[in-house]
Amino acid sequence: MGYKDIYDRFINSIHRGDLKPGERAPSIRNLAQELGVAKKTVESAYDILIGEGYLVSRGPRGTLVNPDLVIDAAYRNHAPNKLDDPDLRKIVDFRDARGFFQLGIPSLDEFPYKKWLLLSGKVARSMTYEDMNHPSVMGHLPLRQAIANYLNISRGIDCSADQIFITNGYNSSLRLIFEAIASNHDKVVFEEPGYFFGQKLLERRVPNLFYAPVDSDGLNVDFLVAHHNDAKFVVTTPSHQSPLTVSLSLPRRHQLLNWAQENQAWIIEDDYDGEFHFARKNIPSLKSLDVFDRVIYVGTFSKTIMPSLRTAYVVIPKAVLPQFYETAEMVETGLPLLPQKILESFISSGAFYKHLKRMRSLYESRRRVVHDAFMEIYGDYFDMPLQNGGMHIVAFLKHSAKDRELCNLWQSHNLQVLPLSMWYAQKKDRKYGLVIGYTNIKSKEDALSALRLPYQQTLELVA
Numbered sequence: 001m002g003y004k005d006i007y008d009r010f011i012n013s014i015h016r017g018d019l020k021p022g023e024r025a026p027s028i029r030n031l032a033q034e035l036g037v038a039k040k041t042v043e044s045a046y047d048i049l050i051g052e053g054y055l056v057s058r059g060p061r062g063t064l065v066n067p068d069l070v071i072d073a074a075y076r077n078h079a080p081n082k083l084d085d086p087d088l089r090k091i092v093d094f095r096d097a098r099g100f101f102q103l104g105i106p107s108l109d110e111f112p113y114k115k116w117l118l119l120s121g122k123v124a125r126s127m128t129y130e131d132m133n134h135p136s137v138m139g140h141l142p143l144r145q146a147i148a149n150y151l152n153i154s155r156g157i158d159c160s161a162d163q164i165f166i167t168n169g170y171n172s173s174l175r176l177i178f179e180a181i182a183s184n185h186d187k188v189v190f191e192e193p194g195y196f197f198g199q200k201l202l203e204r205r206v207p208n209l210f211y212a213p214v215d216s217d218g219l220n221v222d223f224l225v226a227h228h229n230d231a232k233f234v235v236t237t238p239s240h241q242s243p244l245t246v247s248l249s250l251p252r253r254h255q256l257l258n259w260a261q262e263n264q265a266w267i268i269e270d271d272y273d274g275e276f277h278f279a280r281k282n283i284p285s286l287k288s289l290d291v292f293d294r295v296i297y298v299g300t301f302s303k304t305i306m307p308s309l310r311t312a313y314v315v316i317p318k319a320v321l322p323q324f325y326e327t328a329e330m331v332e333t334g335l336p337l338l339p340q341k342i343l344e345s346f347i348s349s350g351a352f353y354k355h356l357k358r359m360r361s362l363y364e365s366r367r368r369v370v371h372d373a374f375m376e377i378y379g380d381y382f383d384m385p386l387q388n389g390g391m392h393i394v395a396f397l398k399h400s401a402k403d404r405e406l407c408n409l410w411q412s413h414n415l416q417v418l419p420l421s422m423w424y425a426q427k428k429d430r431k432y433g434l435v436i437g438y439t440n441i442k443s444k445e446d447a448l449s450a451l452r453l454p455y456q457q458t459l460e461l462v463a
Helices: 003-016 028-035 039-051 086-096 113-125 141-154 170-181 196-205 221-227 250-263 318-331 337-348 351-378 403-412 444-452 455-462
Strands: 055-057 063-065 164-167 187-192 208-215 233-236 266-270 295-300 312-315 392-397 433-437
Touching: 003 039, 003 086, 028 039, 039 055, 086 196, 113 337, 113 351, 141 164, 141 295, 141 312, 141 337, 141 351, 164 170, 170 196, 170 266, 170 295, 170 312, 170 318, 187 196, 208 221, 221 250, 233 250, 250 266, 337 351, 351 392, 351 444, 403 433, 403 455
Parallel strands: 187 208, 187 233, 233 266, 266 295
Antiparallel strands: 055 063, 164 312, 295 312, 392 433
């Protein structure tokens, strides 16, 4: 249970009249014990409720429902709006919580802040009157040129700045793609399991959404051909599959590209952390093998720089550039110019390349630290295979399917892991385990100390 669940319970009780103005709320300690959560979780909920005026703190007298609170009769017996999808709600709570093993967050303690701030100040001082005009809907041209150069050198993608659209995140990129070239009757195939938020977006956006399984060689292209040969779009994470971290094998890459050409279908390649590979031989992007120009490449700076930058990009096949340009003029909100100019300066100065090189070495070391610490404590109950890269690892339960219960338990100890089963859209053929971020764990001692917190309770669940 997260702090938002506790918050919602109080809001519902107050609006229903179960908790009345002036009535005393349970103490933080007692409520935490009763719910089986950390005190910090209850404190976070109470802080929000106090900040919004529902509760007031009276010191030694405890916490009360605000005596001056007036609830409109029209709201009685009506709970506030909630997300309709309980899994989405839970994942959002997990994502927004702070703690050990948080997923998808780069090593913020090792980011070159001084360089970033220096460039930021320089760029801000160089802004001109011309920069105050309407920006290009495709994004700042020098930034698009810098990204094109980076992709040519580092990911083997032959593209120009004219093919690149800057967006404000992965979901924005997907919306732009489907708005530009998809119709309501098009069949779309997504990986199973697959990136949770991408899956949830497509469930809302795509009427004909289907799934193809992932195995040790990545997306099962034989299954795709046998069951969904009429698909118009395939969304895949070939470099490091999300969440299983496996890579799409080279034979399957060629098979998928040939299928797309034969069927005039589109492949959306989500290369969310393809920069972080630890093998000597870099895995090429799928787009770099795309002689037919059937791959729409989606990249992001959330993993390489910082999530709060909210900057991603799409590499568009030349044949459909007009559709994207027209669509972007109508629906794409774009990004403010200043952060785009700062990012371009960071890339063009060489700081971005230097940062990536350093992070590859750091992440390889930190991944080994977390893997070894985890197996030292829980090796009898989990399998934890290591792939050739990525920013997270997966611990598969050997004898249990209680990964959601396990995640709730670990969350109460401020360990922000995610349940693997929640990444599946279908109930059949699920695997169970923990999806674990490692990028901000600084030492084996830190990892061991954190992992030992739920040890006894974990054994009671999975042994």
